[in-house]
Amino acid sequence: MKWGVVRFPGSLDDSDSLYALRDVMGQDATMLWHKDATLDGVECVLLPGGFSYGDYLRAGAIARFSPIMRSVEKFASDGGLVIGTCNGFQILCEAHLLPGALTRNRSLSFICEEIHVRVENARTPFTRAMRQGDVLKLPIKHGEGLYVAREAELLQMEERGQVILRYCDADGRDSEDANPNGSTRAIAAVANDRFNVFGMMPHPEHAVEAMLGSTDGLGIFRSIASRS
Amino acid sequence: MASAKSLVGEPRVDLEQARAHGLSDAEFERIRQLLGRTPTFTELGAFSVMWSEHCSYKSSRKHLKTLPQKSELVVQGPGENAGAIDVGDGWVAVFKIESHNHPSYVEPYQGAATGVGGILRDIFTMGARPIASMNSLKFGAFDHPRTRYLLGGVVGGIGGYGNCVGVPTVAGEVMFDAAYNGNILVNAFCIGLARAGELWSAKARGPGNPVLYVGSATGRDGIHGASLLASAEFDAESVAKRPTVQVGDPFTEKLLIEACLEAGKTGAIVAIQDMGAAGLTSSSSEMAARGGLGIEIDLDRVPLRDQSLTPYEILLSESQERMLIVAERGRERELEAVFEKWDLHAIVIGEITDDQRWRARWRGEIVADIPVAALADDAPIYDRPAHPPVARTPAPIRRSVEPRADTALRAMLSSPNVASKRWVYRQYDSIVQGNTVVGPGGDAAVLRIKGSRRALALKVDSNPRACAIDPYLGAVASVVEAARNVACTGARPVGITNCLNYGNPERPEIMLQFAEGVRGLGDAARALGAPVVSGNVSFYNETEGRAIPPTPTIAVLGVMTDVSRHVTAHFKNPGDVIAIVRTAQPSLAASEYASIYGGGADALPAIDLGRENALIEALVAGSEQGLIKSAHDVSDGGLAVAVAEACFNPEQAKLGAEIDLAARGLAGIVELFGEGASCVVISTGTPHFQALRREFSGRGLKLDDIGRVTADARLKLAPLIDEDVNALYRIYEDALPGRLASDG
């Protein structure tokens, strides 16, 4: 599968994502520049973590107007696969490609630590290589990861299975302590209603090598790659 | 040649004015001699910053010269923006530490943030990509009214800046002590990697080469900031200097990192330096001075945030995120294109000349015209008197009651100095760039080098309590502690950077502390074969006449040849042998125990540097052979705390330890809680114990089997302590957040 990782000014995990895809997983992956309009024929677009445009105003608010985002919107509306991690998730929400928004963590401070999430829906292109109920150990590192959406919208999302990952403890149980940022309904990842656009706050690209703590991020990338 | 003119409306330059600029009468006289006339106001400003302690090292230079600066691995010693060491496989590590103490006390968030920004620029101007940061923080007593505010602001600022530029913060230290109530310390470290043979320089070459300005526009930020703030003692009045606070823009810094590293690949950069303290003045004059050349700058071309800035202000501004580049003539376009790509502008503001003068023009006038060397090299060098204070340190207060050992252990684990610093470091991105094998929480950070089996280990340490008792031994202890932390991971210490935080050097007793500190640093560095390749001096850390304790902050870089052999601090398997090795007997002097319960000593145990080096060698050899399962340095809180910490693996169900103190002759307060003797708690599988023991005994050290790792999560230090490890862990983890959440 051919992947494109978008580099915005202020992207930070762009090289790490490319490394995870290319060097660790042996995928065909290329860097895309935010000022370009072309997606270079990729089959999956990854919007990486970071502080695009310094996260000034609101995380992702300015990046969503980068020239490449037009193409990403078009690509998504044609059914192309788009995944946003951390800042990428924030950008996708700002661009209205995903429902809801990400706001300041409940603690008001940046949090970098390993957390656990549970796979809530394994019938999506982003989770199909895993099983429902699987618990993944992944790192988070963000200051604005508290997921919010309108109550009616949340209910609808739950019904359709758009809540893809939820924070939980190491044994997969729900617990207030296991929700690191205070996200509504402990939501860590969501998809759009067509299930081709996906955003997650944890960093799968930082969980691909045992020496660095976890390989659970591979499940996400393998799911996507298994399409072709 | 027309000499520089004063401008209409500029203040008159006389002795009074020179004094207001922090110059001594003799210094002012010397300036007039060097120029053959009275300087203009703009020139006076330039001299005052360049001849400040901060930029000229006038009081410290004589001592710093004595430090060991060479080894076969040193690629760049002091003199450039940062030092560099060959770490193998074609890589060079570039690193430095710097203070941002006073700005952080005035405005903690921005002060700490801009401290991080400044040290990053020192690294990437060497052509190295920054790969990790560390910080060393000293606050006042935890319950001092300003401490929480300062702690929150400083940690927020370090995270706010570091997280946004994509450089992981991988280790550090935090201490609370009433001695810092009015003068906190914020020391920031950064390390980068470059390919061997591809370092850049800050030495101008080629008369006629253009000088380019890159980055943020110039504002009134920090004028007389670093120089005055860092050179003047702190009192209530300086709080009123607030409007000059510098604000950091990490987003622009990130663009600068990428753009500069990309621009460097064109080969069109001759020299590059960031505009740090003393901004345009220091960067331009220092680059010219290093090349033995002159430089001419047209101030009308400098991008300004506010058009009303005067030449004086433009030259002295310390606005952040700005770089000065000397380019190869005719290749400006290539550089401009790279910076445009990153939405930054490179603007030609001057050129290199061959007349060895530092000249600035503004609106058709020459506003400054000074021999480059006068500014950058001819600051006076002082051999300041150094002798001990008349009064000696008062003898420590005796303990009235001896607490129970288990009570003391719990008190220690909940002391902010010993307790987990997770509250701090979880606010830092410690994993970006994907190299952090061991992040904050370990004895030292371990970073792999992609495409190589090698890894780097890093730690920063200081020991002001020991330095207060004995500034020489305290400095030695700080070096060996940082080095030992690095060796505990299996890495061999290869280089040192340091930030020397002291009081007012014009006071002989402070100067003695400083001289002794430098001597200790030098002796320890020599003994460990780890040269000092960069550093920073921060004097005048005083409030209302009271100096901080001498605080040399030491960062050590270690290299391991095979990252898969790295060692961490936590016990691994039940049944493993717990062993300790020590270079001397512990003591309560300068200990956390004495600071809580009283009863310290007024002398430190001697340090045998030969044994310290042997300990490091044995740790490295043992881990390279895979004989060590865990190694943890005994530091604040002594042996009892170190063994407890080794049980605290946050990643998995806790293990316990069973140690019969009585049988080993360790069942005393000093044995349990004493510090100062380099001591390491090691665990190893029983089959490896004898081989490991031989590694130590072959080097004249004794590795003592003191107990076993247990599956039962209890800490048993018979007959004194028998505690539930999970309960202790909660005390240790909850201490900082709990205290911060409680009112007051």
Place this chain on the structure above:
Amino acid sequence: MRVKVFISPRKGILDPQGRAVEQSLHTLGFESVANVKVGKYITLEVAAKSAADAREQAQRMCERLLANPNIEDFAFEVSE
């Protein structure tokens, strides 16, 4: 024309910052303080033919960039 934009967290949306500020104010002795909301205050200048034109531009700026309608409400004022 000068434009002042006031952005507040929408009712019903968590405002952890507002809550933290409220608690700190209580600790500082302002015990009666309630209902604290922390939003953004943006000021700018814009060339406009008329106040109506400026208002129209401000409205579009808020909708497109300055506020996020999912979580924020906005209001603005225009003056010479």
Place this chain on the structure above:
Amino acid sequence: MRVKVFISPRKGILDPQGRAVEQSLHTLGFESVANVKVGKYITLEVAAKSAADAREQAQRMCERLLANPNIEDFAFEVSE
């Protein structure tokens, strides 16, 4: 009483956020926009004997907590 507090980056102090927003507004076609500053908008309720009392409390809240005097200016309005 209702209090509205307006906090802006102090004049002369770098406001990177304002600059980023300004550039983004230009890209979105609002080319004439200038001098963008991004600050905070805080609203709260406070029990007060009088408008003067409320103003006095608001002043102290701003000085002690809401604004950072090193880099920010503040203003406020009080209403019933």
